[in-house]
Amino acid sequence: MRLKQNSTLQKLRGAYYTPVQLADAMVSLFSDEPIHHVLEPSCGDGVFIDSLSACGMLEQIDSVTAVEIEPQEAAKVKRSYEDTNVDVITEDFFKFYDRNRDAQQYDLILGNPPYIRYQYLTEQQREILSQILTSHGMKANKLINAWVCFLVASVQMLSEDGKLAFVVPAEILQVAYAEDLRLFLSTQLSRITLITFEKLVFSEIEQEVLVFIGEKGGEEKGIRIIELDTLDGFKTLDLNQNGFRKMQHVKEKWTKYFTSASEIELIQQLRSDTRFAPFRDYGVINVGITTGNNDYFSITQNTAEQYDLEPICLPLIGRSSHAHGIYFTESDWQKNVKAGKKAMLISFPNTPVSKYSEPQRDYITEGESSEQHKGYKCTIRDRWYIVPSVWVPDAFFLRRNNLYPKFVLNECDAVSTDTMHRMKFNDNVDPLDVLLSYYNSISFAFTEICGRSYGGGVLEILPGEMGNILLPKIDVIDTELRANILQRVDSIVRANDDIELALDIVDKELLVDILGIDPEICQQCRAIWKKLQRRRLGRGSITGGQDERQKHP
Numbered sequence: 001m002r003l004k005q006n007s008t009l010q011k012l013r014g015a016y017y018t019p020v021q022l023a024d025a026m027v028s029l030f031s032d033e034p035i036h037h038v039l040e041p042s043c044g045d046g047v048f049i050d051s052l053s054a055c056g057m058l059e060q061i062d063s064v065t066a067v068e069i070e071p072q073e074a075a076k077v078k079r080s081y082e083d084t085n086v087d088v089i090t091e092d093f094f095k096f097y098d099r100n101r102d103a104q105q106y107d108l109i110l111g112n113p114p115y116i117r118y119q120y121l122t123e124q125q126r127e128i129l130s131q132i133l134t135s136h137g138m139k140a141n142k143l144i145n146a147w148v149c150f151l152v153a154s155v156q157m158l159s160e161d162g163k164l165a166f167v168v169p170a171e172i173l174q175v176a177y178a179e180d181l182r183l184f185l186s187t188q189l190s191r192i193t194l195i196t197f198e199k200l201v202f203s204e205i206e207q208e209v210l211v212f213i214g215e216k217g218g219e220e221k222g223i224r225i226i227e228l229d230t231l232d233g234f235k236t237l238d239l240n241q242n243g244f245r246k247m248q249h250v251k252e253k254w255t256k257y258f259t260s261a262s263e264i265e266l267i268q269q270l271r272s273d274t275r276f277a278p279f280r281d282y283g284v285i286n287v288g289i290t291t292g293n294n295d296y297f298s299i300t301q302n303t304a305e306q307y308d309l310e311p312i313c314l315p316l317i318g319r320s321s322h323a324h325g326i327y328f329t330e331s332d333w334q335k336n337v338k339a340g341k342k343a344m345l346i347s348f349p350n351t352p353v354s355k356y357s358e359p360q361r362d363y364i365t366e367g368e369s370s371e372q373h374k375g376y377k378c379t380i381r382d383r384w385y386i387v388p389s390v391w392v393p394d395a396f397f398l399r400r401n402n403l404y405p406k407f408v409l410n411e412c413d414a415v416s417t418d419t420m421h422r423m424k425f426n427d428n429v430d431p432l433d434v435l436l437s438y439y440n441s442i443s444f445a446f447t448e449i450c451g452r453s454y455g456g457g458v459l460e461i462l463p464g465e466m467g468n469i470l471l472p473k474i475d476v477i478d479t480e481l482r483a484n485i486l487q488r489v490d491s492i493v494r495a496n497d498d499i500e501l502a503l504d505i506v507d508k509e510l511l512v513d514i515l516g517i518d519p520e521i522c523q524q525c526r527a528i529w530k531k532l533q534r535r536r537l538g539r540g541s542i543t544g545g546q547d548e549r550q551k552h553p
Contacts, residue, residue: 018047018048018112018167020047021234024051024055025231026165026211027057027110028051028055028234029213030165031056033108035057035061035107036107037062037064037065037104037107038052038063038064038109039064039109039157040064040066041109041111041150042067042068042111042112042113043067043073043074043077043088044068044070044073045073046080048111049077049080062085063087064085066089068091069090074090075090092125093153095128097128106159108163109162109163109164109166110165110166112167113150113167114146114147114150115145118141118144118145121146125146129146133180137184138152143176143177147166147169148177148181151212152181155188155189155214155216160216161216163214163215164213164215166212167209168210168212169208169209170453172210173194173254173255174253174254174255174451174453175452176462180251182251182252190216190218190219191214191220192213192214192215192223192224192247193212193214193215194212195211195228196225196227196228197228197230198227198228198230198538220247223244223247223254224245225254225258253449255452263528266521266524270442270470270521270525274473275472275517276442276470276471276473278468280466280467280468282471284423284424285397285421285423285464286393286421286422286463287422288396288419288420289387289390289417289418290377290387290417291377292376292377292384293372293375293377294318294419295372297345297346297417298344300340300341301340301344304344309359309360312348312360314344314345314413315333315412316342316343316414316416317336317343317396317410318341318416319341321341322336322341323398324494325490325491326406326489327409327411327490328396328414330412333414345417346363347387348385348387349386350386367385390415391415391422392410392413392414393415393416393424394409394410394424395408395423395425395431395435396408396410396422397421397422397423399461400419400454400458400461401459401460402458402459403533405447405459405461407439409435421461421463421466432483432486435486436474436482437471437472439502439506440507440522441507441511441522441526442470442511443469443472444526444529445529445532447459447461448528448529448532449528449532450469451465453536457536457537457538458536472511472517473515474515477510481509485506485509489505507522
């Protein structure tokens with residue numbers, strides 16, 4: 001986490017410039033609407049107002065209220081739109097909302113709210129943010145970003161048939177802290193349109209965004225997701241050609257709406273199918289060891305020998321490249337050690353430092369000289385170099401992944417940092433059954449459904465999300481057959497072959513032949529996995545066509 005004093009001004013303001021092409025496209029969606037009053041709650045230097053003017057809408061609107069906290073930005077807009085129907089207010093939007101939430105309603109609210117993390121907000125902003133959320137039945141916590149409150153407050157300020165169009169992070173679809181927001185929006189709005197992009201829109205940040213369009217009033221039609229490749233897709237976009245899907249008024253992730261209605265129905269059926277159980281039923285899932293400074297506490301054998309650290313080190317599986325197969329063995333660990341990888345984790349004992357060897361004390365001293373101990377997690381410990389919660393798990397699950405996450409059995413008493421999750425199985429669980437039950441099309445589909453897209457197309461899975469992945473129950477299986485299947489799957493993974501070869505084996509020989517799962521279900525789940533995976537992997541590049549006339553949100 002970046003400390004506030006080390007963050008750029010742009011980072012603190014959450015100001016990332018909106019491509020003019022995007023602003024123009026969003027405004028054009030409402031060019032034929034009867035609009036009288038418009039609000040832009042974070043106007044920057046006026047990109048959306050420029051777009052209203054460029055398409056001839058500004059003259060047709062009774063009033064435009066533009067709120068901007070930065071005086072210099074607000075002054076630019078005032079100079080550009082003197083003697084017009086644009087009223088520029090230099091004020092924090094939270095304060096503006098607090099004063100005007102019951103006084104004025106708007107037919108259209110549009111913009112790109114700032115992405116400011118909770119820790120970068122002022123104390124007064126935090127208080128108003130908390131009030132906005134709790135007054136609408138939502139929980140306030142330190143994970144909430146400012147854009148969430150901009151969205152909630154703006155929905156309240158819409159007129160009876162008002163419409164809202166915001167550029168928001170695509171994490172609205174999936175992150176846990178937006179659960180309350182998804183439920184709020186699904187109950188407050190009769191129609192929700194999400195326009196997503198296959199490629200990244202903002203060049204400054206590795207942040208996937210989407211256009212959120214919410215409509216009040218009229219018959220509830222539900223939700224629809226429209227996927228565009230780049231911003232150029234707006235040129236041929238016809239919203240009327242995209243039908244709405246019935247919206248479930250729940251906190252579940254909206255990523256499920258990327259699948260078809262029949263696929264969603266299949267997902268729901270599998271969740272209630274007694275032949276499956278969630279990962280969490282098989283044991284305790286935790287994040288890996290939080291060292292506070294992985295570079296310092298994860299070391300090579302050379303460093304261990306130099307500072308006499310071998311006696312207090314544990315075998316470490318530290319990265320995806322450390323996991324060669326579906327088992328992590330002594331041989332795997334030794335291979336990593338010989339390759340010069342940081343394959344050892346220092347675990348200083350909780351004994352007086354005077355009992356440490358002189359080289360061990362030298363390593364601590366050198367760490368302090370280079371300020372290795374100043375990270376937050378280290379500073380809150382009584383002795384910064386003693387890492388807490390060090391225990392040996394039964395299995396590991398990669399936190400961030402490319403094609404798919406590996407689930408790996410621990411066969412050499414290794415530990416992991418927080419780049420992986422660690423699992424301790426329940427007493428009555430056979431680890432080999434759980435290992436086998438993960439590598440199949442159904443569980444892979446649920447992995448994509450339960451996880452979230454991280455920057456650059458990476459799939460990130462948090463412990464709670466891993467716990468929700470469905471696994472087929474293995475009650476009885478011939479041990480020789482199980483060993484044979486696992487050996488073939490392990491060989492495929494170690495050879496870095498196409499993982500679908502492994503899924504083919506497990507789908508056929510476990511799901512279909514032993515558990516009696518319909519082969520069509522396996523095929524449908526494979527298609528869901530591939531669809532969501534392709535969509536995720538396709539968002540690793542920047543869209544073209546960004547106008548040089550860039551604007552702050």
